[in-house]
Amino acid sequence: MGLNLIIIHQNFPAQYYNIARHYAADPDNTVAAIGDAANVRHRPRIPGVNLLAYPAPQPASRHTHHYVRRHEENVRRGQAVARLLAQMRGQGFTPDVILVHPDWGEGLFIRLVYPDTPILAYAEHWSGLSDPVLDFDPEFPASPDERCLAEYSNATRALVFTGADALQTPTRFQLDALPPLFRERAALLYDGVHTKYFQPEAEAALVLPPAKAAVNAENAALPKWFPQRKEAATLTRRDTVITFINRVLEPYRGWHVFARALPRIQEACPEAHLVLIGRTGAPGAWGYGPPPDSRARKSRNWRDALLEELRGKLDCSRLHFMGLLPQERTREALRISRAHVYLSYPFVLSYSPVEAMSCAAPLVLSDTAPCREIADHEAEALFVDFHSPEEIAETVIRLVRDQPLARRLGLAARERALRDYDLNVWLPRWTSLIEDLANRAA
Numbered sequence: 001m002g003l004n005l006i007i008i009h010q011n012f013p014a015q016y017y018n019i020a021r022h023y024a025a026d027p028d029n030t031v032a033a034i035g036d037a038a039n040v041r042h043r044p045r046i047p048g049v050n051l052l053a054y055p056a057p058q059p060a061s062r063h064t065h066h067y068v069r070r071h072e073e074n075v076r077r078g079q080a081v082a083r084l085l086a087q088m089r090g091q092g093f094t095p096d097v098i099l100v101h102p103d104w105g106e107g108l109f110i111r112l113v114y115p116d117t118p119i120l121a122y123a124e125h126w127s128g129l130s131d132p133v134l135d136f137d138p139e140f141p142a143s144p145d146e147r148c149l150a151e152y153s154n155a156t157r158a159l160v161f162t163g164a165d166a167l168q169t170p171t172r173f174q175l176d177a178l179p180p181l182f183r184e185r186a187a188l189l190y191d192g193v194h195t196k197y198f199q200p201e202a203e204a205a206l207v208l209p210p211a212k213a214a215v216n217a218e219n220a221a222l223p224k225w226f227p228q229r230k231e232a233a234t235l236t237r238r239d240t241v242i243t244f245i246n247r248v249l250e251p252y253r254g255w256h257v258f259a260r261a262l263p264r265i266q267e268a269c270p271e272a273h274l275v276l277i278g279r280t281g282a283p284g285a286w287g288y289g290p291p292p293d294s295r296a297r298k299s300r301n302w303r304d305a306l307l308e309e310l311r312g313k314l315d316c317s318r319l320h321f322m323g324l325l326p327q328e329r330t331r332e333a334l335r336i337s338r339a340h341v342y343l344s345y346p347f348v349l350s351y352s353p354v355e356a357m358s359c360a361a362p363l364v365l366s367d368t369a370p371c372r373e374i375a376d377h378e379a380e381a382l383f384v385d386f387h388s389p390e391e392i393a394e395t396v397i398r399l400v401r402d403q404p405l406a407r408r409l410g411l412a413a414r415e416r417a418l419r420d421y422d423l424n425v426w427l428p429r430w431t432s433l434i435e436d437l438a439n440r441a442a
Contacts, residue, residue, distance in 0.1 A: 002028030003438055004093065008081060008100040008107065010036040013046060015122060015170075015191050016099060018423055019430050024048030032093070034084055034106070036077070052088075054080035067152045074105025074156045082109035089113055096438040102160035111163050118437035121164035123186055125348050126177045127153045132346040132369075133252070138387070140251060140289060165437060168430075171349050173369045187433055192423030193351070197331070198358035200414070204335035206241075206275065208233045208320050219323030220281040223304055227316050235336055240272040240400060243337040243361070245330060245352045249278040249303045250287025253350070254343025254366060257389055259306035263313045264393035269400050272318065275333050279324040280304070288347070334359040338406060339399040343386055344368055354421050357413035362399050362406035364392065374421070380413040 005023055007016045012035035024031040024046055035043075037053035045051065057076035060069035095114065100107035101122045110119055127150045134142040134150060142150070161167060167186035169175045175188050211228040215221045222228065235241050242265065246253040255278070265272065280301040286292065292305040303321060307314075325333070330352070334340060340361040342353040349370040356363055357374070363381035365371040375381040382399060384391045399406050419425075 002026060002030065003097065003435070004030045004032075004095045005434075006032045006034065006085070006088075006095045006098045007049075008034045008098065008110075009122075010077065010101075010104045010106060011039045011043065012051065013043060013049075015101065015124075017044075017046070018192055018427065019099070019434075020049055021046050022427060022431070030093075032088065032095075034081055036104075052084050054084055067149050070153065071105075071155055075108065077105040078108030081106045082113055085110065085113040096441070097434050099434075100160065100164075102157045102164075105156050105160075107160035107163070108156065116441065118165040118441045119163060120434065120437060121160050121167050123157075123161065123167040123169040123174065123178055123182065125174065126157065126179070126182075127151070131177075136345050136386075137251060139256070166433065168433065171370060171373055173346070173373055174348065187429075189430055189433065190421060190426050191351075192426035192430075193354050193358050193417060193421050195358045195418050195422045198334070198355045198417075200360040200410075201335045202237060204237060204332050206235045206329065206332045206336055208235065208322075211321075216281070216323070218279045218281045220301055220304070222321060223307060225311070226307065229320075235273055235275070237336045239336065240269060240338055241275055241333075241336045242269075242272050242396060242400065243275045243277070243333050243340045243356075245277040245333065245340070245342075245356075246350060247279060247324070248287035249276065249280055249301070250289060251302065252288040252345045252347055253278075254341075254345075254386055255302055256306055257386060258341055258343060258392060259310060260389035261393035261396070262319070263310065264390070265396050266315050266318065268393075268397045270315070272338075272400065273320060274318060275320050275322060275337075276303075277322045277325050277330060277333060278303075280321070281323075331355070331359065334361045337361040338403075339364055339396050341392070341396060342366070342371065343384075343392070344370055345386075346370065349374070354417060357417040357421070360410035360414040362410045363413055364395050364399060375413060375416065380409060380416050382409070 007020055009016055012033045013020050020031055023029045032050045034052050036056050038056040040053050057073050060072035064072055095117050097118050098110055099120045129147060129151050131150050161182045167182055168189045169186050170190045175186055178186055209232050210230055244258055249255040280303045286302055292302055334356050340356040341364045343366040346369045354374060365381045365383050366386040367383040368386055377383040382395050384395050
């Protein structure tokens with residue numbers, strides 16, 4: 001007998017792509033998903049998933065205290081989701097399990113509609129006064145106001161976690177950050193990587209489009225002084241390619257430090273192409289942290305802020321800002337990379353370093369807790385001090401120049417990705433938890 005599932009995420013499918021696709025592939029199952037209409041229309045559709053959308057909530061009033069503005073918007077999302085759930089219940093649909101990401105408030109009122117349905121909440125991040133990011137970067141010290149906001153930011157999560165039957169979190173670092181009350185109900189479940197899709201390919205190639213082709217709502221135009229690539233070009237494994245990939249080019253992911261390493265990298269490796277992938281346009285062009293100080297930096301985003309700081313010190317003809325790319329093109333960049341750099345605050349781990357491991361890309365990782373969890377220094381990656389542009393530069397240069405080392409690290413990283421992060425390792429653990437919750441409620 002099949003399962004009835006509801007999956008709720010404002011940006012569906014997001015982290016639920018694999019699990020939604022798995023259950024939707026079985027015609028005995030019924031999979032419904034709920035997301036924000038403004039977001040989900042841009043996201044990939046999964047065959048067999050009945051996608052419902054609620055209108056994007058109105059933002060909080062400017063008179064609302066700034067600690068509470070996000071929470072007020074979360075309450076509105078929760079209301080919108082509760083109305084959709086009430087419609088589903090009125091039509092006779094009863095889910096066996098509901099999966100929900102708590103951070104945007106969509107799980108606040110599930111229990112009012114489905115009081116007996118097991119809820120599995122995705123515990124992605126727990127902030128608060130103990131959050132290590134607050135004291136991590138001396139360049140951006142947290143103010144007392146920011147510390148208070150971090151503490152209050154857990155309000156929505158705490159409410160959703162309290163009402164959930166179980167929690168799931170993808171890494172040990174994230175699990176350990178949870179308060180004991182929630183940690184004891186949380187399962188360590190990584191999302192899983194398609195290692196057959198993210199695999200090495202000797203003939204891989206990445207097309208660099210004309211600069212203007214990359215400009216859209218999420219990718220801002222480069223500064224007028226920056227030389228514009230007028231014709232398409234192609235990079236392959238025969239080229240010296242160094243990659244840096246994140247959802248947004250921002251300090252949380254070390255963009256400001258890596259940018260300051262670029263002059264030395266280019267001095268030692270003048271033939272290198274730097275492929276830089278990440279969003280720079282609205283909304284949220286500055287990422288998780290604060291925006292650049294527009295008065296001091298005169299920049300709309302962190303890419304332009306660092307370019308302005310380093311103006312005259314870079315060979316801009318070999319800096320390729322790609323914006324945010326589709327998964328297929330990101331994979332091609334990883335496949336041709338001689339050195340992939342991933343830097344992160346002690347924060348949520350991105351998918352890109354594990355995808356890079358799966359592609360056997362030689363890795364340079366920041367010596368921070370999330371990265372130490374996925375690889376070991378000199379075994380599958382080279383670790384660097386997040387705060388040191390000099391060390392980052394010299395380590396990248398070492399990896400580019402020492403190809404036997406790069407090959408050894410890349411192959412070892414691929415083996416670890418297959419062993420520890422393959423979707424086929426984690427999917428059975430996901431389904432076991434979901435079906436156990438369903439059976440307990442039956």
